[in-house]
Amino acid sequence: MKKLSLLTSALIVAASFSFSVPAMAQVNITDADRARIEERKNRKTQLPGERVGRGVTKAFELYSEEKIDEALQVLQEIRGGNDFDNAFLARFIGSLYATKDTKQAIKYLEQAVKSDLLSFADHSASLKLVADLQSMENMHKDAIRNYEAWMKFTGEQDPDVYLRIANAYYQLGDYKNVLTPIDNAIRYAKEPNKQYYMLKMGALYESKNYPKTVETVETMVQLFPEERQYWVYLGNFYTLVEDYQKSLSALQIAYNNGYLQSESELKTLGQMYANNNIPHKAAAIYEKYMKSGKIKKDRTMLNAIASNFQAARDFAKAAEYYGELAKMTNEADAYRRQGMAYLAIQKYNDAIKAFDASLAIDSRDAGKIHMSLMEAYFYQGKYREANAALQAAKRDPATERQTRSWQSYINEKARVKNISL
Structure with missing residues (x-):
């Protein structure tokens, strides 16, 4: 694949794009929270009672044999001797249910963390697992609560958990609240992550914050320049802020690197050439890919090719494609x-x-067409035919006034040539 010439591209008018992520609000960890975290990490490991220990061992053996129902039956028949035993059992039961019954798993895991008696590692894992399961069950508000509880419990600024919080807000349609956690995911990531930027782009777009959407995708194409779809996004999003010059620049880079593949992408490139007053290139792109079959040959496309060639004053090509359009539509x-x-x-x-064919189909613009016929005959020196066309144009109120100046002109030319009208 060709290397992208980012520095020389017309797009990077914004060569000064900055990748720094502003400090964003994050899950608040107080000094008291940090002290509690350290205390929990250093707390002496507690073991379940003998009866619970034996039951868990037996259940684990059954689980290893893929006998999950039997393992659950063993665990649910055990009664713990204290709150820790019950929390320990609930965590184990919840973890097993996670493989077969999400709602039951959530129920038991929330019981497990409620008492705050599990070891640091078990409590942490349970919080994250229950949040993941709630997210799977579209319980997004509960998932956010437990992801944030996990972050507060562990004191970790985990980019993946920030992503999950952001995604939960996205699923709720709360796009503005996506931005803080996703910016924190970007901030704390060890290296740029495409998924984080895609979610941010989506939230900004759905919020109709198009300038910020563009800024985000500008960053994306610099961080991931060989990701073809990002260049397409950028070209399209520039149109939302009516910056058609930059849109064309982005799409040209994409096109030059072979990134424009679909019919809609190639059509958009053609449209941007037209919007930037480069109609010949617009027509050439449409023509090339219509002939190759990548763009469907239909009424709209033939009209676009013809009108762009006409705007470019390539009248021979325009006539060719208006002719194809006429054959296809008989308009x-x-x-x-x-x-x-x-x-x-x-x-x-x-x-x-062509004018005669038009008149044979529809006479609603007869006056205008007769005026055009008159010109064609006149410039051939066929003054009698020109006069006949002019008389027909006179009968149309829309063009009657227009004919007056031509009448004397035709009369004079015919007189000089000794032609009787």
């Missing part, structure tokens, strides 16, 4: 436009055929 206006393109390059006979 009077397509023939009329083809006639106008031929008229512009002085192909008067071809213009006359």
Whole structure:
């Protein structure tokens, strides 16, 4: 794959993009929390009673044999001698249920952490597991509560947990609250992570904060320049802030590196050329990929090619594609436009055929078409035919006034050439 020329690209007008992530609000860890965390880490390990220990050992053996139901039955028949035993059992039962019944797993794991008696490692793992299960069950508010409890319990600024909190807010449709945790995920990550930036981009887009969406994707294409879809996103998002020049620059980079693959992507590139007043390139892109089959040949595309060639003053090409459009649709206006393109390059006979075809289909614009026919005949020196077309145009109120100046002009030319009208 070709290397992207980021430094020379017209896109990197913003060569000064900054990757620094501002300090964001995060789960608040107080000095008292830190002291408690250290105390819990250093607390003497507590062991379950003998009856619980034997039951857990037996259940674990059954679990190892993939006899989960039997393992659960053993555990649920045990009665712990104290609160720690019950928390210990609840954690083990919840962990087993996590493989088969999420709701039961959540119930037992929340019982396990409620007493705050488990070892530091077990309590920590239980909080994270119950939050993950709640997230799977679309219990996103509960999941956020337990992820935040895990962070407060452990004192860790874990980027993956911040991501999960952000994703829970996203699933709730609370897009503005996605931003703080996802920025913290980005801040604490050891290296840039595509998933974090994608979620941030999505939240900003859904919040209709298009300028910040663009800023985020500008960062993404610099961090991950060979990720083709990001260049497509950038080109599209620039249009949301009506920066069509940068949109075209981004899409040109994508195109030059072979990143534009779908029909819609290639059409967008063509549209950006048109929006930036480069109609010949717009038409050429459309034409190339319509011929290759990547862009569907239909009424809209033929019209786009023809009108862009016309805007580029390539009237021969415009006439060709208006002709194709006319054959496909049998629309009077397509023939009329083809006639106008031929008229512009002085192909008067071809213009006359196109105008006649237009009139044969629909006479609603008859006055305008007769005026165009008059010009085609006039510039061929066919003053009698020009006059006949002019008389037809006079009968249309829309063009009657227009004909007055031409009448004397045609009369004079015919007189000089000794042609009887």
